[in-house]
Amino acid sequence: MRTIAYLGPEKTNTHLVALKHFGPRCKYVHQPTVEEVFSKVERREADYGVVPIENSLGGAVTHTLDRYVGYMDTTARIHGEIDLPIEHGLITRPRTNPEKIQVVFSHPQAFEQCNFWLQKNFPGASRSETDSTAAAVQRLLKKSIGIWSTFYKLNQRAAIGPKELAKEHGLKWVPIPQERENRTRFLVLGRGPLSRRRSSKTSILLILKDRPGALYNALTPFKNNGINLTKIESRPSKGRAWEYVFFIDFEGHEGDRNVKKTLRILGKSAKELKILGSYPVKKVRK
Amino acid sequence: MRTIAYLGPEKTNTHLVALKHFGPRCKYVHQPTVEEVFSKVERREADYGVVPIENSLGGAVTHTLDRYVGYMDTTARIHGEIDLPIEHGLITRPRTNPEKIQVVFSHPQAFEQCNFWLQKNFPGASRSETDSTAAAVQRLLKKSIGIWSTFYKLNQRAAIGPKELAKEHGLKWVPIPQERENRTRFLVLGRGPLSRRRSSKTSILLILKDRPGALYNALTPFKNNGINLTKIESRPSKGRAWEYVFFIDFEGHEGDRNVKKTLRILGKSAKELKILGSYPVKKVRK
Numbered sequence: 001m002r003t004i005a006y007l008g009p010e011k012t013n014t015h016l017v018a019l020k021h022f023g024p025r026c027k028y029v030h031q032p033t034v035e036e037v038f039s040k041v042e043r044r045e046a047d048y049g050v051v052p053i054e055n056s057l058g059g060a061v062t063h064t065l066d067r068y069v070g071y072m073d074t075t076a077r078i079h080g081e082i083d084l085p086i087e088h089g090l091i092t093r094p095r096t097n098p099e100k101i102q103v104v105f106s107h108p109q110a111f112e113q114c115n116f117w118l119q120k121n122f123p124g125a126s127r128s129e130t131d132s133t134a135a136a137v138q139r140l141l142k143k144s145i146g147i148w149s150t151f152y153k154l155n156q157r158a159a160i161g162p163k164e165l166a167k168e169h170g171l172k173w174v175p176i177p178q179e180r181e182n183r184t185r186f187l188v189l190g191r192g193p194l195s196r197r198r199s200s201k202t203s204i205l206l207i208l209k210d211r212p213g214a215l216y217n218a219l220t221p222f223k224n225n226g227i228n229l230t231k232i233e234s235r236p237s238k239g240r241a242w243e244y245v246f247f248i249d250f251e252g253h254e255g256d257r258n259v260k261k262t263l264r265i266l267g268k269s270a271k272e273l274k275i276l277g278s279y280p281v282k283k284v285r286k
Numbered sequence: 287m288r289t290i291a292y293l294g295p296e297k298t299n300t301h302l303v304a305l306k307h308f309g310p311r312c313k314y315v316h317q318p319t320v321e322e323v324f325s326k327v328e329r330r331e332a333d334y335g336v337v338p339i340e341n342s343l344g345g346a347v348t349h350t351l352d353r354y355v356g357y358m359d360t361t362a363r364i365h366g367e368i369d370l371p372i373e374h375g376l377i378t379r380p381r382t383n384p385e386k387i388q389v390v391f392s393h394p395q396a397f398e399q400c401n402f403w404l405q406k407n408f409p410g411a412s413r414s415e416t417d418s419t420a421a422a423v424q425r426l427l428k429k430s431i432g433i434w435s436t437f438y439k440l441n442q443r444a445a446i447g448p449k450e451l452a453k454e455h456g457l458k459w460v461p462i463p464q465e466r467e468n469r470t471r472f473l474v475l476g477r478g479p480l481s482r483r484r485s486s487k488t489s490i491l492l493i494l495k496d497r498p499g500a501l502y503n504a505l506t507p508f509k510n511n512g513i514n515l516t517k518i519e520s521r522p523s524k525g526r527a528w529e530y531v532f533f534i535d536f537e538g539h540e541g542d543r544n545v546k547k548t549l550r551i552l553g554k555s556a557k558e559l560k561i562l563g564s565y566p567v568k569k570v571r572k
Contacts, residue, residue, distance in 0.1 A: 055522075056528060180524065183527045183528075212514040213514070215518060216508065219505065220502070231528075231530075232520060233520055236342055241342035241468075
């Protein structure tokens, strides 16, 4: 039986994606941080890991990128990308009267994505940030959690989170309309390279020498070898201030002839070049 | 007298930078969000604004970039960049015994930057996140702020923040050694373009058409006209999922002949191109 480590807690979107991808016949272990998902895979305590990498509204999940920047010799490679539509909903106890809601619990990113809707529909409610949408539902449910119990009654509380979370606890879920397309991309982490047959995309990490035109020169071999870049993202390097690491995604497999040639040229001029993986991309429905 | 709006509250690093840059003979008005600093400048209620744009450890301040993405027709232009070294210190009441500290208050980014030091020196202390380092010191000081007073005595509390904040309240400040160079860049916002004499750097915002090689093609005129790029950063656009806005910084003034030529070529192929400003760069000491 395969073991899958994912960024927890349970029933958040990362868990749902892992379940959809690997199915029911696996052992799922939730981890408190992105760091620990990577570690589980590296130490062979898990066969695969699942972490978020980017949201279409909030941008890059910097913890995931920075884990690669901080441990460039990691053995955890990208084995897949999963693109999931995100649906937020207002979760309450079944008999809660919406007019009585005085506090809403959720993750900061969910608040940002539901900002206008909350302002319009619950202008008077305070917002309380939690580490995850699952933790928000815990605050909604628990009668005695110290500080909150003194402030708000159970029927004055709401949370924002996915439908599955509400369902699990027998709570009410009302969808919150999103103004813009809200999707999250997740990475499947594994060990070793994948075969060419299954893969369509490659990710690399690149540190360039501090020279005029360095980025342009780095992109030239891609152009000359007919390789299409799909994404470029920069993060601070672990070296000097204002030195950057680039994450570049492109179409093709690391074993393809034109990709091999491109990476060989790039490797000569770059300060660091690391192949993160060649892997398939999957879009899933809710 | 000039009015300067800055991301508040008072005595945080943004305030210190504003004071250093504009001197004592200005009216300083602190704003609760980046959004409101921009608004003050746009509505002519402030002559200048000061907001953080990037930290050398944490990366881009996405709120500031996203304000430009969300309001591309803003009249707020970049009038300067200020590069400040960041020093964090542990703030306590003068007679607090460090061994008794049970809770540390600070901004999430300060926690991240002092993570290892805190783990080593205060492994047992809980961490409580605040919106700013100034708010952290408020929690340290106030005897009755509801929930905290029931948990921790005044001499069990500490905060992480800049020296000036401790000094203002007569508190003790012990520097926290930083493993890596910690600097923050701030933007000075103003209205209208600056003259060429004073400026050394230009920032633009760019949305490319979704085409193979689009980024490479966009960088080509810079290369051909001998312009050195100093920074490239991407953020989600406000349009479709996985469409990006690029922020590009380069050497030179928007009135320079080679820059004008480059931007003219770029403007023809880009979906959107906006000049954010040509401005001087200043490094300040603490």
